[in-house]
Amino acid sequence: MAQQEARKGVMYGLSAYIMWGCFPLYFALFDGVPAWEVLIHRVLWSSVFLAIVITFLKRWQPVKMALAHPEKLGFVLGCAVLIAVNWGVYIYAVESRQVLQASLGYFLTPLVNVGLGMLVLKETISRLQIVAVTLATIAILYQLFLLGVVPWITLVLAFSFGTYGLLRKKVALDGLSGLFVETLLLFPVGMLALAALSYAGLSHFTENTATMLLLISSGIVTAIPLLAFAGAARRLRLSTVGFLMYINPTIQFLIALLVFSEPLSPEKLTSFIMIWTALAIYSWSAWNGRSKTAAQ
Structure with a gap:
């Protein structure tokens, strides 16, 4: 039974990371729609889609309990803002054909998690992990000084998602309920922004049927891999989920080179x-540590 659940977990994990990896192909379809407008619709339609899922699964109780105590939603609001920033910058990276920088950000995220764990949570890490974080820091400084460019997309994506993971540990809600409450907190802001866009005549929503359907689909398409990821996280070891995570930026890296033909300089x-x-x-350090723990 445990083996069957683990297999399911791997399938959920593979599905989530492959979908995330292919997102550049999806967001490239929003040609001419600004990233922040796509983000607004992503928030609104994710809320609708997740409300339907929660109704179907009869999972309203934890959501009601969370919303009954708004004073305890500080960390959830922090998560909501961070994931919105992450999505907004990511969509911008795709639309401006800077997917290589985006993929580097997601390659960097596990190392940011290690660094934040050490600095914020005072976690003890191995010497090899310190070497890994130091080498990643040198790589960013290399871009900064030798290329003369601040890799802001890489840094914002890595640190927003890394900090999101840090705050998410403080939230007692399960994956589905937490995701819905996060999105719901941004819903009023999304509605106001959409109203302002419509009033100013800048909304692309009613431009044509194809754009309208794309914007509606953004909520569903971005929510599905998050639900699959929640299913994987429940069934697999954290280290296994961590190894699967590299699938996402690897696919993005290949899409940037092979589909979008982004230049990859030697630097x-x-x-x-x-x-x-x-x-x-x-x-290697994480795998070695797991092996030693299992042997004890």
């Missing part, structure tokens, strides 16, 4: 190699 490639080496060191 950019060097920074990627540094991050990949850091991830290999981190993965």
